[in-house]
Structures are given as C-alpha cells and as structure tokens.
Amino acid sequence: MSDIRAPEGRSEPAYFSCWDIHAYYGESYIVQGVSMNIHEGEILALLGRNGAGKTSTLRAIARAGDPEVTHGEIWLDHKPLHEMSAHGAAQSGVALVPEDRRIIPGLTVEENLQLAQIAPPHGWSIQRIYELFPRLGERRKQEGVTLSGGEQQMLAIGRALARDIKLLLLDEPYEGLAPVIVHEIERTLREIRSLGITTVIVEQNAVAALKLADRAVILDTGKVVYDDTAQHLLDNKAMREEYLAI
Amino acid sequence: YTNAPGNDTVTLGFNVPQSGPYADEGTDELRAFELAVEHLNGEGDGGMMNTFSSQVLEGNGILGRKVEFVTGDTQTKSDAARASARSMIERDGAIMVSGGSSSGVAVAVQALCQEAGVIFMAGLTHANDTTGKDKKANGFRHFFNSYMSGAALAPILAQQYGTDRNAYYLTADYNWGYTTEEAITSATEAVGWNTVNTVKTPLTQTDFSSYIAPVLQSDADVLVLVHYGGNMVNSLTNAVQFGLRERQANGKNFEIVVPLYSELMARGAGENIGGILGSQNWDWKLENQLGERYSGTNAFVQSFGTKYGFPPSQAAHTCYVQTLLYADAVARAGDFNPCAVVEALEGFEFDGLGNGPTTYRADDHQCFKDVVVVRGKENPENEFDLVEIVEVTPTEQVTYAPDHPQFAGGSLGECNPGA
Amino acid sequence: MTDQATDGFVPTQSKSKGASAGGALGLGKKDLRLFLLVVAMCAFAPFILNPFPEGSGLAQFNAGYPDLMQRFVIFGIFAIGFNILFGLTGYLSFGHAAFLGVGSYAGIWMMKLLTLNVIPAIIGSIVVAGLFAAIVGFISLRRSGIYFSILTLAFAMMSFALAYSVLTPLTGGETGMQLQYFDPRILDAPLPEGQTPRASLFGLEMAASYELEVGRWLFTFNAGYYIAAIAMLIAFYGSIRLFNSPFGMMLRAVKSNQNRLSYTGISPKPYTLAAFIISGMYAGLAGGLLVAMDTQVGAERMFWTASGEVVLMTILGGAGTLIGPVLGAGFIKYFENIVSKINKSVLEGWFAWMPDWMTDVTVTIIYPFVGKGWHLTLGILFMAVVIFLPGGLVQGGQKLATVLRRDRKSKDAERDAAIQRQAGE
Amino acid sequence: MDAIILQILNGLDKGSAYALIALGLTLIFGTLGVVNFAHGALFMLGAFCAVTFSRLLQVSYTFTDASRTDFLGNPLQVEVPYLYDILGESAGAAVIDWAVPISILFAIPVMLLIGVIMERGLIKHFYKRPHADQILVTFGLAIVLQEIIKYFYGANPIPTPAPDAFIGSFDFGAMIGFDAGSIVYPYWRMVYFGFAAIIIGAVFAFLRFTTFGMVVRAGMADRETVTLLGIDIDRRFTIMFGIAAAVAGLAGVMYTPINSPNYHMGMDFLVLSFVVVVVGGMGSLPGAVLAGFLLGIIEAFASMPEVLDVLPGINQIIIYLVAIIVLLTRPRGLMGRKGVMED
Amino acid sequence: MGILEVTGVNKRFGGLQALDDVNLNVEENTVHAIIGPNGAGKSTLLNCFVGRLTPDTGTVMFDGQSLIGRKPYEINQMGVSRVFQTPEIFSDLTIIENVMIPSFAKRDGAFKLSPFAAVRAETEIREHAEQMLLDVGMADKKDMDASAMSRGDKRRLEMAMCLAQNPKLLLLDEPTAGMARADTNNTIDLLKQIAESRPITFVVIEHDMHVVFSLADRISVLAQGHVIVEDDPQFIKGNPKVREAYLGDAHD
C-alpha cells in the first residue's frame, strides 16, 4: 500500500481518494482504516468475503448516516466529501446503487426515476434510461417494489444514471440478474466508463468484476489487504484463493 | 378519632380542580379557602367572621390550634379526587376535607371521608344525590341543589314568560344532568309548562349545532340547557349563533334558560348570556341590591376583593362559608371529634354568611336558604358584572321533605370518627 | 466451511437474557437478582419512600403512605401487563384502560353481590377483564399498526362513554360506583343500616395499618399495600417467566417479522391474541386491586387519557424491559400525587430562610411548575426522558454506561490510527 | 325533510372542522410518519393567536373616572384602547370587531414559525425513533404548550366573537321553499365551511401540482435513499411541518367564534382527529377529508332526537362505532396506502 | 407421481399475465431448478406454493394435498419451507433465536401456549439450532443480533432456519445471491450433502449457472410466465430457446 498518501502529499492527484477512514455502527468498529485512490474514468473492483466491510465502505464514502465515520478524509474532484452530508455528497456527484436496491415503496417506476432528477445536477433523461432498459419503460406505471428482483436492479442503476454523476458506487449490481441482463449491464458499465465516470464496483462474482475493472482492492475485516491492478489479481492465484476462493 | 390534631396546629385539606376545564373555578375556591384560613388565624380583616351570627370563633385558629392546610388536585375525576383526598388524610393528617367542583367528585370524596372518619364539607356540587341517595353522615353541603333550582326558577319563569310554554331540553348525559332535568321539568310542568323533548348530549361534545338544529323544527318556544362548564358555554354560544334569541315561536319570543349559572361560565359565553335566566347559590351584589338580609356578602366581597382585585364567585363563597362553618362547629362542640362536629352542625341555624338565615338540616345535611334567580346582562360594564339579580326565591319555596322522591334512597348512616 | 474470523469486530451485545445456568425459581441468575431486588423494594417500601422526618419541609416529598404505595404497585401491574403486549409484540393498544375499568366494575359488583372479601372480587376482575379482552382482541387484532391502535381506542372510548352515561345504573356514571350497606352480598351477613362496608381479606381490613414511630419518622405498614405488593410480585414473576419462555420468544418474533413467522409454520394470530388476553387480565387484576384498596370505581379510569397514561408509563420506563414499566408507573404516579400538592404556602415555607425579596423571586420562579402546574413539570420530564434517555429510564441507564465505554474505544481507535499514520510516512 | 337538510348542513360544517384538523394531522402523521400528539395543541395555539391578536388590538391605557365606582367602592378605572386614539373611535372599534378574520394574517407567520421551530428543535430527531417515542415526546410537548397557555390565559373559555356582520344566520328554508326559520344557518359557519374548502383545495393543489408531495412521501418511505439522491429531505420535512402547523393554526383561528377557545380544546379534538385520519386511511389526504365529512354527517344524524328515541345513547358512541365498522370492512381505512404505519 | 404437482396455474397482476398456464411436476427427492429471465414469474410461482399468493386458476398439489387456499403456516406445517429472494429473518432477535423458532414450530405446531416454560431449559432445541449454524458456518455469531448481519450472512441464516425444520420440500429463491464464492461453494456442498443424507426435495431458483448445474437433477425454464422448456441439465445449455431468452450468446 505504498502508493497511498495523504491527499496533500500526492505527486499526481487522484480524482477520487479516501484516506484512512474508520467507521462504526454504534459500537461495532467495522471500517478500520481504509484508503484508496482512483483516477478519473477508472473502474475499481472492491472485493472481499461476506462481512468484510465492502458495503460499509461504500456507505461511508456516500456519507450515509450509518456507519458513522469517525476519522479519515474523502476527496472527490478536489471536494471534501468527508465534510458533507449525504445529500451534499450526492450533489457533488456521488451515486450509490445499494445492495438491496432500495426502490421506494409507494412510488411508481417512473416516479422513482423522477425522484432522482429533483436535485441538481441532472444526468440522462428518463427516456434514455427507458431505451437502455426497455423493461422499465413497459412497467413505468407499476409500483417499483413489485418489480421482479432483476427489474428492480435495473431501476436502481437507472436511477443513478438519471443524475449527473462523477463517482458511481455499485454494490453487487449483478446479484439476482439473469445472465443476459448481466451482459447488458456490463455493456452499460463500459459505456459509463467511456463517459469518464469513475466507478467502484463491489461484486461477489469476482471474475466478472475483474474482467471489467482496471484496479482491484480486497478488503478483509475492514482493512485493505490488496490494492493493485485487476489484471495482476487475475494472475495472482494465491491471492485469489486466499481472499476470494476462486 | 382519625387525625386528631396536636396542640399547636390543625390541618385541613382543600381538594379542588387544578387541572382540566374547572381549573379556574378551583383556583377561585382555593383563594377563598386561603382567605378563610387567614381569617380563622386572626389575620386580615376577619371577613364574614364579623357578620356571622355565631360568634364563637376568636381568630386564634380553631380551638387555639393554628389552621394549616394542604391542597390537592381533583382533576374533576372521582378517582383522582379520592387519591388526592386519601393522601391528605393518610399522609398530611387532614381532619376535614373540603372543595371540589362537581357532584361526581363530591359523592366520591364524601363516601371516602365517611369511610376514613373525617368531615367532608362539600364545595360546588349541585346534583340532588349528594344529599339525596348518596348522603353520608360525615358530609355536609352548603350549596343549593337541582331541586332548589327548579323550585326557585319555575315561578319566575312563569311570571316572566307565561305559563303556556313548550320547553325543549338539552341535558348533559350524566348524573347531574339527570337530576337537574328531573327537577326542572317537574317544577315547570307544575306551573303549566309543557315538556316537548329532552335530549341527552355527551359530556365530550364540543359543537352542539346538530343538537340545536332540531329545536328549530320542534314547536318549542323555550330551550333549557341543562349544561355546565364548557358544555354550557358551547351550547349557549351555538344556540345564539343559530339565532334562537331573536326567534319567534308560537307567537312568542323564543327564550333560553340555563338552570345553573356560574360567573365563570358567564364570562366564557361572553355576550351570549344576555337576557338568559338561571339560578345561583349566591351573588356578590346581593347585599347591595337586596339589603340587610344578605349581610356578610359585602364583608366577604370587601376582603376578597381587596386581596385579589375582583369579586368572588359563588364557588369561592360556598367554600369560604364551609370552612367557617366547620371551624365554628368545632369551636361550639369544643372538640375536633367528627361525631361532635356532626352533632354541632346538624340542625344548626345561622345567619350573616351572605345567604340570609340558613339551616343545616339534620336529616340530610343540606343547607336550606334563599335561592337567587339571575339574568345575563345585555350590556355588562366589566367582565365581573355579567348577571343581574332578578329575584330571590325564599327558603320556604325551595324546601322539600327529606323523603322527597327526588332524594329517595340512601341513608346518612352514623357518623364515623375513624380510628 | 471457511472460518469467519471476527477478530477486531465487536459484535453487538447479546440480547438473550440470563441464559447461563444458576438461579432458582426457574429464573436465570440475572433475573433472579432483579426479582429479589424488587421483592426487597416492595417489602421495605414504607421505609424507602418515607426518607424525610415528619413535619420537616421535605416531608412533602414522602410517598410512603398507603394510598400512594398501593397505587405504585397496582399501576405497576397494569404497566407490566401492558408491556407484555406492547413490549413483546409491538402492538400498541390505545384502549387498555378499558380492561382496567371493566375489571374494577366486575370487582365492585362481586363485592356488592357476593362478599366483602377481596379474593372473589379480584378473581372476578381478572376473569371478566380477560373475557372482554378476548372479544376486543379478537376483533382488533385483525388489523395491525395504527389501525389496531385506533380500534382498541374506539372500544375503550365506547366503554367510557357508555359507563359515564347510559349505563349509569350499572356503573354509577359520573359519581362512580360505591359499596352500600344495603347491597345484597349473599355470602356475608347483611350490614346494619348506615354502616360502611369495608373490603377485607378474611377479616383483615385493607385499610388496617400498623404505624411505627422511629424518632421523628413515622412509617406506615398497611395491609392493603402488602396484599397489592404480593399481587405485583406474582405478576412481575409471571412476566419474567413469560419473557423468557418460548411463548415470549414467539411474541418477539411477531414484533420482528410476522411474515417470516407464518412461513415458519407459526400462526401469529393466536399468539398475539393470547398476549392480548393475558395483558388484559393483568389490567383486570390491577382494576380489581384498585377497588379492593379503595372501594369505588369512576368511569374516568377508562377515558383515553388513562389508556394513554399506561402507554406513557411503559415507554417512559422502557418498553420491552422487565422493570421499566414499573419504574415508569411509579414516576408518573409520584408526580401526580406529590408534585400536585406543593402549593404556594408550602413553597414559601421552604424558602422562608431567604431574604424576603429572594423568597418571592424563588417562589415565583418555581410556582408555575408545582401545584396546579404539575402537568407542566410532567410534560417537560416526558420530553427530557425521551430526548436524553432514548429507550426509557432503564435503557437510558444502560446506554449511559455504554456511551462511557464507547468513548474510551473510539479514543483507542484514534490512537491506533495515529500510529498507523506515522508508520506510513 | 327540512330536518334532514339541516342535519346535512350541520354535518358538512362539523365535517369541515374535522377535515381541516385531520388534513393538518395527516400531513404530519400520514405523510411524515410522525405520531404527533401535539397537533391538537397547534390547533389550540392557532385559536389563541386569534385571542392574543384581539387582545393586542385592545391594548389600552386607563384613566380614572371619579364619577363612577367599582365593586369595592373605589373610583372606576376606565380602559380605552390605544387603537381608538390612533384610528378614531369608530374605525378602531371596527378593526377590533374584525379581529378574528384579521388575525389570520397574524396567525400564518406565527404558526409557520412555531411549526418550523418545533420541527427543527424537536421533531426532526424523532423521525427514525419508534412511534412510541414520538408519542411520548409530542404528548409531553402538548402538555407543555397547553400549560403555558393555561398559565397566561387561565382555564376558562375566552369568548372571541365573529365580526358583527357575521352574527346571525341565513334563512335557507325560505330560499328553497320551506317555512321561514325552519332551516337557518349561522353566517359564520358558512364562512368556516368556505374557508375550509379553500384551505383544503390549496393544500391539495400544492401537493398535487408540485413534486413536493412525492418527494416527501418518498422521504418518509425511505429517507436514506432519498438523501442519497441528493435531496435535502430535512428541509422539505421542515416545510411540510410548517405547513401542517399553519393549517392546524388557521383551523383554530377560524374556529374561535364557533366555540370559545380554552387551553384544553386541543386535547378535546386530538383523539377525534386521530380517528378521522385513520378512518380516512393513513397517508391519504383525500381520505382524511372524506372521513372528516363522513363522520361529521353521521354524527349529526346520530344526534337527531328521532334517532335517539330509537337508539338511546347512540350519540355517545357513534363515531367510534363507525370507525370500527370502517376499519373492519376496509383494512386500511377509506383510502389508506399500503404499508403506511401498519407495523 | 411427483411430490409437487402444478397444473394450469395462472396469475394475473392487473394487465400483466405473470403466470401463464404453468405446469410443473417435481419428483420426490430431487433437486428441481427453475431458471428464467428476470420477471419471468419464478418468484411469483413460489409465492403460489407457500400461500403468499393464490393463483387465479390452476391447482397446486403437495404430497397429494392441495395447497390452494391454505394459510402460509399450514403449508409450512405440512413440510414446505422457503428461503426468500430478499432475506426474511427476525432482525430484532439473535441469530440463535432465529434458528430456534423454526425448531419450535416443528416440534410444537402452529400454536402452543407455554408462558411458563423456559427457553433456557430447551437444550435439545438449542443444540439442534447450534448444529444448524455450524452447518452454515455461522456458529461463532450465534449471539449477535440478526440485524447486524451482512447481506450474505442473512442469506445463510435464512437457510439455516429452513433447514432446522427438516422440511420435505425446500423452496430456495436465489439462495446464493450475494454470497461470497467460497460460501457459494460451501452451500452447494451443504445442499448436496443434505440431499443425500435425508429424504428431501428441493426447488431452486438461481441465476448463478454454476450453482444450477452443480445441483439440479432437472431444470424448468420459465419465460414470460410460461414454462418454455423442461429438461435434464445437460440438454438445457444447448437449447437455443434458453440461450436466446436467458443465457445470452456469450455464455458457455
């Protein structure tokens, strides 16, 4: 982890960096000093076993209320996220696609998308999202939470794209998706990268994630145990076996 | 006997509503109690102690014991009132409990005092039952009651509005409402009035419009509001809103009657009370307007008004009087023993306490005295001068036999001195 | 299976209660300790609640007189019962006072019709309240959440309204129901005219007290209180057992996820209904004891504010905890009965030692909060407790302890981080 | 027939009071998910805004009139409102006469401010807390507010009449061909009805034609996700609360001429308004309004003597009986949304 | 004669035909996988088995008895357990309590009034629950609150809860979604081992083809509410219909 430095001291400023974050759920000490740097337009795969703290790290970055960050700095495009509230961070360009999708009950598919376009800055038009996921267009008047699992996942990603984002945090985006759709989303993510959006992807399907990603970070019990290129990890059998069992 | 006082002090318990709708009435009662204690202890100007026909009180407390008091909140709930009274008796050693602003509370606390062996000097309670089916040997009521209201009002109603009237009743749907409705209907029917309808309204009702509206459809030309407190303020206000006061029915002016008046209610109803008849136990203008017979009134108003800056209500008056009567009875008996007090009060005849000559009847521990019939002023000069005295119905007319059907059942039992 | 290392992770505290062996009476060690503590507090309440000598200024704060001690334990029972429903299943009944009231009416009618002995009255109260709860529960439990609350509220308000008015012959209405010497009482000899009927337990009158004078202190040991306290201890014991039973666990599961419970093969409805009925019977017991201690029933004890009061007692003390509801009940009853009795002259007495102007200022400042202002103090305390002690008095205490611990821990973390930082540079 | 028309009028009017209170309550309770036991207190505070305002208009100086005496025989202190000096006696009196309607202008900012302070200072910390805690804290607040009012204004009702122009009643009967005087309706109640309709319409329009309502609903269902979409939900909750407080307050202001306000009028209405909201169905504004009118009309009919003769005492329980029947036949009240406060 | 027989099941949500004449026959003691694109109606079908939904038409027979119209708990008591797509657990209870409850349900039936028994004394049930947790690899967390679990752990917990009942038919809706690869493999092993050690039938919905092909004895493919193919695993991969509707071209 020698390339991780305090933001001030970097030679080449990373687009996104978080530095030594510690976070708690109440009493439970979960994120135990995570640091990482990502360059603009890169995709980083954040891997690790169940309970390693991946979700917690993403939530800490997005400034969700839980877990509570007690220490550390988070910078996105020279803006200090660690000083912001969740909505402030979101307006600065962070979008979290949470692991349980969090479709808002009581709202239709379309309303769920509209909701994302209330606060500035706006991203894709709703029409464009329907073009990407025609299934959502068909179901636009249906209550979001009655969608099938996969459809909900599409909606959650669509909701993120409806905002003009700089950093996309994807928590297990392939979970529960049929293989065809996984391909679809992979293609979308590549497109997103081509737009210059920086992405962190948490995924149990490590091979799929690594194929997509430029870099990989492995977490174990809340600490970074690996931080290097994705290709390197794909090649490093020992590492893969130890932390990913693949 | 229970809570026998020591040689220095004696403790009285003043149990009044301090929260809930009657809190202001309770506050006024408490003012009167404090004033009475002051006078008993020889402070202040002595108030009605100077005009009281019995002159055994010396201003040195009661039998030389300085009077102390404890207060409590009845919340106008029988449970809470009993809890408060029990703490006065069990913890503070009160030998007499007084106060209260409803019959529900009075009956409940009176029964408690009977059990515990202390004296209960009822405050504001108007239902017949307090000295009727629920009477107790240890309990005494100075205030008048439903029957007396009916008996006092009926002749004056007949005189003012004629004997050919159709009356429509809105009655509070609880015990006091029932006894008052019964008293007024039977008294007015006796002078020739006709009862068109009696409708019960819930205690918790706040908007009475849907009860007033059917009055318009009936052939009634009088509306009797057997309501008290907030119920009365609202039902009267609503009735006036519906134009009942300007209404003509059966070729006569439509009239509204409120059998039991109170100054505080009158204040709450504002200008709506103008011209409306009702009855009272006492009024602070009695002596000024009707002279000597009601001596004591001015003395009390003077000392109350000087201390607090406004004239006392009838609730304050009855509580003050009850305290003096208790102290006087102890002094006359020379003993705090409740049974001695009961004996001293039973059949006691007195004067100079503002109501004219009065008797505590032995059979039911009810005071018999004149009843004041009042009418709401059309243009009151200030917020304390809301009613004018129409007439005073003399004692004889409001007296009834102890076994009158409206008071049937129950028995005083024997005085209980407690432990 | 992979070994899921959890070192460095601090698991949240286990909630399972006193799972360890040891203890007696079928209770775990921790519960047994709590129970014995409560037993001791009940036994010595006349001392504990009367800490100030008679006649001293602070005697105003003494609560060790029979009426209030009885109320503490009786409302404790009421709240314990309410907590069985609300604390375990999460169903918030807003009409629980109806069961207390119905229990009281049943109790007083037993005393009127059968005997002045309190045993049949109390049993009658429990049975009738339980039956009433079965009906109300059966209907109300068809709905959940706020809909359930409003259904129970509606039943209670109907009970109140009817008892206060139309049912006056049965309930005494506004004046409440009292015993009369002429009540039939078929098991007792008839009372002579005018005699006051008194509740008793095989001849031991509820009002009977023994007074102990120690120096300037006066302690009252009241028969009624001890009988109510024993009932409370039994009720409390029952609630501990119930909390730790599989039944209690199912009730907590109902609260947590009813859906999962039904897909696990358990029918939630009979569990919640049973909890509702048990809780109604506790309320009935409390109602029965109220009439046993003070032989009258007022309809107001079924008004919605009375139902609200038990909700407040439970939350204030700590819903779902064993002892919380009892503390909450004590707290509210103390304010109702003690603070409401502090009047201006009492205040003046306390501060008489100050210079006159200071007495006046002090009394003027304090006066709005006591006496007729007791509601204000209570309201402020309600707010203070929820704001500063989330989870009520009991959990508030526990949280306070953990906050202290947590402070230490985060400091440790920061130190660790600082060390790491140095190492990194 | 005329009796029935009259009771429908009465029911509509009662209903508009219920609907207005329930509307404010459901904005907080059904939409923000806070069990606000202080809502009645807000209604009461609104009423006391009117009282306070009319007292402010009547701030007076005193002079001693030696020719008259007070009840103790001392020279009489006569009070003259400053307003008489400022505007002249007749204009001053006219303004004082119109105190209640004018005080709307006074009440709106005051109630908005109270609502905002209440939300910022207290309620916002309770969105995530269990409903039970919300009950405890708002009940505490309600007690505190009403005790403060009691301290300054006493427990007795305070007459606060409508302007003279609205005193008296309108003879509908004569207009639609019944006997004169058989169907009369007080002017002020008609004003109240119209006022309620306007407020209800305005709130609906606001929530319907802006995305505000959707955002707040979403925020209540899942606060965190909404924040993560960049929306400052706290601010919107505050605004919502302010609006609800203002609606409650205005309902209170306009109600004062109908029933003299007193410090516990909020508690008197509280339970009823909860029943109305729940019968209407949680989270549904139209439901709350509909239930308000429904219960108002049913209550009016239950208080007719003809009905009471058949079913004595039905007026005591009718509201609760109807509530039970509705809730048993329609699981989520008249128009409730699924999942709102069902657990 | 299968243990679970589904004939002609239709379910409509408003304008959407979610299930369109579904027929399915699950043989006893086999692993039957249902795959299909998102929104095909797989979860809806399971909902019709456990009493969460009632089909508009059609029959569902389990062990010779109809499941239609029965309450969820009755169906469970007949021996049908289900793992949900989004974990359904008792989040306010501890892990061990979560697993004890199903054991109680199995032993005591749908309702048993036992207010004075002590959970503490139920050693048998506790030990059984501990064993289940050991099986899914969560023994060390047994006293934690279930709400504090990570998502993968919640899924494993739910599995333990279902296994604790020793059901005749276990319905698994994406049991390994969100599970780490290592645990996915362990779960496959566990399910296989269970399938071998006792008489049990599995119906598995899964998008992870690795899991499907490791476990399934037979596979039904659902698309747009309709069973388009039912076959043995080896024939599924190559089926053009399946490739088009579900697997996509890239898959091999």
Ligand SMILES: Nc1ncnc2c1ncn2[C@@H]1O[C@H](COP(=O)(O)OP(=O)(O)OP(=O)(O)O)[C@@H](O)[C@H]1O
């Ligand atoms: N709300 C919470 N309270 C307490 N502890 C929590 C909470 N949420 C998660 N944890 C704990 O934090 C640790 C990390 O959880 P996290 O959800 O970040 O893991 P993860 O890496 O995303 O795992 P998974 O792959 O299973 O989703 C776990 O041990 C979990 O038990």
Ligand SMILES: Nc1ncnc2c1ncn2[C@@H]1O[C@H](COP(=O)(O)OP(=O)(O)OP(=O)(O)O)[C@@H](O)[C@H]1O
């Ligand atoms: N309650 C409902 N109301 C309306 N439509 C619904 C409802 N439940 C499900 N649907 C629709 O029915 C279809 C089938 O849903 P289902 O959840 O069964 O899909 P699935 O096959 O399980 O998909 P996935 O693999 O994504 O979980 C979906 O299009 C969904 O939107």
Ligand SMILES: CC(C)C[C@H](N)C(=O)O
């Ligand atoms: C006279 C009043 C205070 C009325 C009261 N309700 C009573 O019963 O007496």
Ligand SMILES: [Mg+2]
């Ligand atoms: Mg995760």
Ligand SMILES: [Mg+2]
């Ligand atoms: Mg599914």
